[in-house]
Amino acid sequence: MKVELRIQRFNPEKDSKPHFENYAVECEPTDRVLDAILQVKGVLDGSLTLRKSCAHGICGSDGMQINGRNMLACKVLVKNLKQPIVIEPLKGFKIVKDLVVDMKSFFEKYRSVQPYLQNEDPVPEKERLQSPAERERFDDTTKCILCACCTTACPSFWSDPNYVGPAAIVQAHRFLFDSRDKAKEERLNVLDSREGVWRCRTIFNCSDACPREIDVTRAISEVKRNLLFKKL
Numbered sequence: 001m002k003v004e005l006r007i008q009r010f011n012p013e014k015d016s017k018p019h020f021e022n023y024a025v026e027c028e029p030t031d032r033v034l035d036a037i038l039q040v041k042g043v044l045d046g047s048l049t050l051r052k053s054c055a056h057g058i059c060g061s062d063g064m065q066i067n068g069r070n071m072l073a074c075k076v077l078v079k080n081l082k083q084p085i086v087i088e089p090l091k092g093f094k095i096v097k098d099l100v101v102d103m104k105s106f107f108e109k110y111r112s113v114q115p116y117l118q119n120e121d122p123v124p125e126k127e128r129l130q131s132p133a134e135r136e137r138f139d140d141t142t143k144c145i146l147c148a149c150c151t152t153a154c155p156s157f158w159s160d161p162n163y164v165g166p167a168a169i170v171q172a173h174r175f176l177f178d179s180r181d182k183a184k185e186e187r188l189n190v191l192d193s194r195e196g197v198w199r200c201r202t203i204f205n206c207s208d209a210c211p212r213e214i215d216v217t218r219a220i221s222e223v224k225r226n227l228l229f230k231k232l
């Protein structure tokens with residue numbers, strides 16, 4: 001099948017602002033948008049710049065806007081999309097080139113919530129045990145692949161780039177609700193601020209955008225509830 005793509009281009013060395021260019025490629029109906037974009041890059045214009053790695057929805061590197069919605073290009077089939085398929089970089093970050101955005105601030109916020117297990121208790125002889133019910137409390141948020149589709153779909157983030165954003169809250173949730181972790185106070189201090197969870201207005205864009213189907217808004221509500229009632 002013939003697939004028409006309309007891709008936003010921006011080369012900071014020669015363009016003053018982004019513009020769109022149109023391309024047509026031959027695809028199999030089972031091809032994903034990433035396959036179509038790679039055909040453009042491989043055959044029509046090698047200067048097209050994008051991030052991708054695994055091509056299987058695991059690494060989180062090819063988040064982009066496809067027909068106006070944040071998605072992973074490797075997870076969506078071309079046959080299911082209206083043509084021309086309009087492809088733009090994630091919104092709210094500075095564009096480095098074409099579909100590549102500067103994610104430095106995104107990863108700074110991620111690091112600010114201390115996304116790793118902390119426990120200074122003496123190391124037990126075997127693993128630190130936890131019941132199935134305790135594990136279940138943070139099961140959903142372990143699925144996050146840091147693609148930024150949620151944060152860059154969030155109107156609160158667009159209006160305030162300092163907002164820590166749903167992805168960092170999801171990562172904090174994963175450790176806040178882990179019975180083995182002992183650094184809850186430090187994480188909650190970061191989130192209990194003007195730029196923390198209270199910036200969220202519960203608009204649900206983040207849950208809709210998540211390619212891992214994480215219930216992002218629910219995770220944020222659980223963190224808010226715990227800040228209000230101090231019940232972790």
Ligand code: SF4
Nearest residue numbers: 154200201203204206
């Ligand atoms: S629910 Fe909160 S974090 Fe998610 S998109 Fe809405 S305002 Fe942003």
Ligand code: SF4
Nearest residue numbers: 144145147148150210
């Ligand atoms: S919560 Fe979902 S959308 Fe947000 S960064 Fe993680 S995987 Fe991506």
Ligand code: FES
Nearest residue numbers: 054055059060074
């Ligand atoms: S390329 Fe890894 S998630 Fe799409």
